[in-house]
Amino acid sequence: MLEEEKIAIQKLDDHYCFACGTANPIGLNLDFYRSGDRVCSEVTLKKVHAGWDNMVHGGIISTVLDEIMSWAIMYRKKVFLVTRNMSIKYVRPVLVGTPLTARGWLVDDSEPPKIRARAEIRDEQKRLLVRSKGEFVKVPEEQFSLIPQEVRGSMAALFEKFQ
Numbered sequence: 001m002l003e004e005e006k007i008a009i010q011k012l013d014d015h016y017c018f019a020c021g022t023a024n025p026i027g028l029n030l031d032f033y034r035s036g037d038r039v040c041s042e043v044t045l046k047k048v049h050a051g052w053d054n055m056v057h058g059g060i061i062s063t064v065l066d067e068i069m070s071w072a073i074m075y076r077k078k079v080f081l082v083t084r085n086m087s088i089k090y091v092r093p094v095l096v097g098t099p100l101t102a103r104g105w106l107v108d109d110s111e112p113p114k115i116r117a118r119a120e121i122r123d124e125q126k127r128l129l130v131r132s133k134g135e136f137v138k139v140p141e142e143q144f145s146l147i148p149q150e151v152r153g154s155m156a157a158l159f160e161k162f163q
Contacts, residue, residue: 004035004036005035006033006034006035006040007033007034007035007163008031008032008033009031009032009033009034009039009071009075009162010158010161011031011032011158012151012154012155012158015151015154017067018063019063019064019066019067020032020067020071028043028045028060028063028064028067030043030064030067030068030102032068032071032075034075034163035103037105037106038072038103038104038105039068039071039072039075039103039104039105040068040101040102040103040104041064041067041068041071041101041102042099042100042101042102043064043099043100043102044097044098044099044100045060045094045096045097045098045100046096046097047096047097049096050096054095054096055093055094055095055096056094056095056096058088058090061088061090061094061121061130062086062088062132064100064102064121065086065088065102065104065119065121065130065132065134066083066086066132066134067102068102068103068104068119069083069086069104069117069118069119069132069134069136070083070104070117070136071104072104072105072106072117072119073106073115073117073136074159074162075162076106077106077109077115077138078159078160078162079115079138079139080138080139080144080147080152080155081115081136081137081138081139082136082137082139083134083135083136084114084134084135084136084137085134085135086132086133086134086135087132087133087134088130088131088132089130089131089132090129090130091128091129091130091131092127092128092129092130093129094121094129094130098123098124099123099124100121100122100123100129101121101122101123102119102120102121103119103120103121103122104117104118104119105117105118105119107133112138113137113138113140114135114136114137115135115136115137115138116133116134116135116136117133117134117136118131118132118133118134119131119132119133119134120132
């Protein structure tokens with residue numbers, strides 16, 4: 001099977017998001033790329049991300065899944081959104097130091113403002129470790145005041161660059 005092309009997705013600089021921010025000194029600083037209809041990120045989580053000794057904490061894993069689904073939706077729909085709910089199925093242990101690929105994709109946007117997505121995390125051998133599904137909600141314009149003006153402008157400009 002041929003591997004799909006990886007097309008880098010630009011993100012905001014100097015942003016404090018724990019998952020994708022470049023300015024957060026303790027954050028994950030995830031980078032993203034598009035591969036087919038999916039948004040992906042490659043990450044190797046460290047000892048500081050552990051729950052039990054050599055296993056990545058489930059909360060860190062859920063953060064990665066939430067973020068990859070959010071970026072899949074933002075990339076496709078070019079909208080501000082928040083997570084309404086998500087469910088996670090931990091299939092195999094995620095070990096510290098294991099190179100991982102997270103993939104997220106849009107599933108259904110037929111009931112606005114709800115948008116559904118799915119995600120998974122696989123190891124280098126392409127074994128499924130974790131899968132999730134989530135429901136997200138587009139932030140209505142009347143609530144844009146909750147998002148700092150500077151971030152709104154930066155994100156809108158970023159959306160314009162998405163292919």
